[in-house]
Amino acid sequence: MAEILFPTLFVLLALGLPVAFAMAISVFAALSFGSSYPNLVVVKEMFSGLDSFPLLAVPFFILAAEIMTGGAVTLAMLRLAQSLVGHLKGGLGHANVVSSAMFAGISGSALADAAGPGTMMIRMMEKGGYDRAYAGALTIASSIVGPIIPPSITMIIYAMQDQEVSVGSLFMAGVLPGVLITVVVLLANARVSRKRGYASGDPMPPLAAIGRIAIHAFPALLLIVLIVGGIRFGVFTPTEASVIAVFYALFVGMFIYRSLRIKDLPVIILRAALTSSAVLLILGAARAFAWILIIENIPQSLAQAIISLDLSPIVFLLAVNVLLLIFGLFMDPLPGVMILVPILAPISLALGIDPNHFAIVVIVNLTIGLATPPVGSLIFVVSSTTNLKPSAIIKEMPPFFLALATALLLITFVPALSTWLPKASGF
Known part of the structure; x- marks a missing residue:
């Protein structure tokens, strides 16, 4: 079956078919022409892949992010980021990076980072004299932290594939690598801004003004503390945390920022449902794809x-x-985790590699794939919001590819970046 499965998948991906459909169709083709199994097995395996209580956290975290990404919340974080770093050389670019890191603690998604505050920052940077393609490239690079800084949908899926880690330990393991990625992207922006003469933004506001801005943004930023703290101290499970995040987001939107109205909820719920459906469809197709790999004994043979x-x-x-950087050129992180982690995680454990360290290496690798052609989803999201050709944005990416590669090597060779915080916090 493998000799039909993989060629079919690669051809369909090359034709531009969505990943979920490409995987599902390749599985049907493998079963139809290479085995005696009924095609009903595909449906069964897809359902089995979604029949999981921890997986309920995914749509609820997506809904919480949709509720929290209202105008007032996003503007509060942008104002805080700009007040902290906007006065530096390349200040608007720095504000873009810092706001993405803040927003990562709400969305758990690189695409949400790019489509939300990223889009607003691109417009602000262009008005401030930055090249539009450069602003788009910086937004792509800064959005990488979305699935690294908790909460993270990718980490939830990873924990379902590897019993040696928990969602809570992965959330803690991602904090320092997420900060590291933010720092290296800031340094890359500073270097480019000096070379191109991008001026700073407004003068640094007085400390009292920064304090007021920080207090205004604090309720939004408190969400990450609520989620990670509650999981760490055993107050609730990750699935329960996702539901609490929804109610907290409703409270903040309606009663603190007062930017959320009851009549807005149907549209928000619809957007969250569509996003959740796309994610879950990918997970179901990946489960069926992984089933064929197991039947063909490919993971065991490769191991x-x-x-x-x-x-x-x-x-x-x-x-x-x-391997993962090449894999990420053609496939998104979620199916990558579903397919590759059951193969690679046991090998890493046998070699004595800390499971949390290996998990972060895998997640960072596959997330960088979102920024690399030919299938990089972030490139096409930013391209559509900037009305630029993907090639124009890709030309501006090399400084950020170098920065992300540096961060990846540090994460790979310095395990403490991924292991210290989980151990210090009791995981």
């Missing part, structure tokens, strides 16, 4: 082949980086 090479942990991690 034995890698173990027989007697690689050191460092060499194995470098090989994984290369």
Whole structure:
């Protein structure tokens, strides 16, 4: 079946078919022409992949993010970011990066980062004299932290594939790598801004004014503390945390920022439902795809082949980086986690690599794939919001690719970045 499965998948992806449909159709083709299994198995496996209580956290976190991304919340974070770094050289670019990091603690999604505050910052940067294509490239790079800083939908899916980690431990493991990625993108923006002469934004406001802006933004930023703190201290499970996040978002939107009205809810719920359906369809198709791999004994054979090479942990991690970066060129993070983690995680554990460290290496690799052509979803999201050709944005990406590669190597070779906080917090 594998000789039909993979060629069909690659052809369909090359034709531009959505990942979920490409995987589902390739599974149907493999079963129809390469086996005696009934096609009903595909439906069964897709349902099995979605029949999970922890998976309920995904649509609720998406709904919470939709509620919290109202104009008042986004503007509050943008104002705080600009007050903190807007006075520096390339200040509007720095504000873009910092606001993405803040927003990551609400959305858990790189695409939401790019489509929400990212779009607003691109407009502000263009008015401030920045090249539109550069502003788009910076938005793509800064949005990478969306699935790294908790809460993260990708981490929830990863924890379902690897029993050696928990959602709570992954949330804590992602904090320092997320900060590191933010810092290296800030440095890249500073370097480009100096070379191109991008001026700073407004003068640094007085500390009292920054304090007022921070207090105004605090209710929105408190969401990440509520989620991670509640999970850490055992107050609620990750699934329960997602529901609490929805009610907290409703409270903040209606009674604190007063930007959310009852009549807005149907549209918000519809958007969240559509996004959730797309995510869950990918997960179901990935489950069916992974089932064929297991039936064909591909994970076990690949694992034995890698173990027989007697690689050191460092060499194995470098090989994984290369594999995942190539994989990320053609596939989004969620199906990547569903397909590759059951194969690679047991090997990393056998080599003595900390499960949380390996998880962050995998997630960062696959998330960077969102910014790389030919399938990089972030490129097309930003291209549509800026009315630019993807090629124009890609030309501005090399400084940020270098920054992200540097962060990835540091995360790979310095395990403490991913392991210290989970251990310090008791996971």
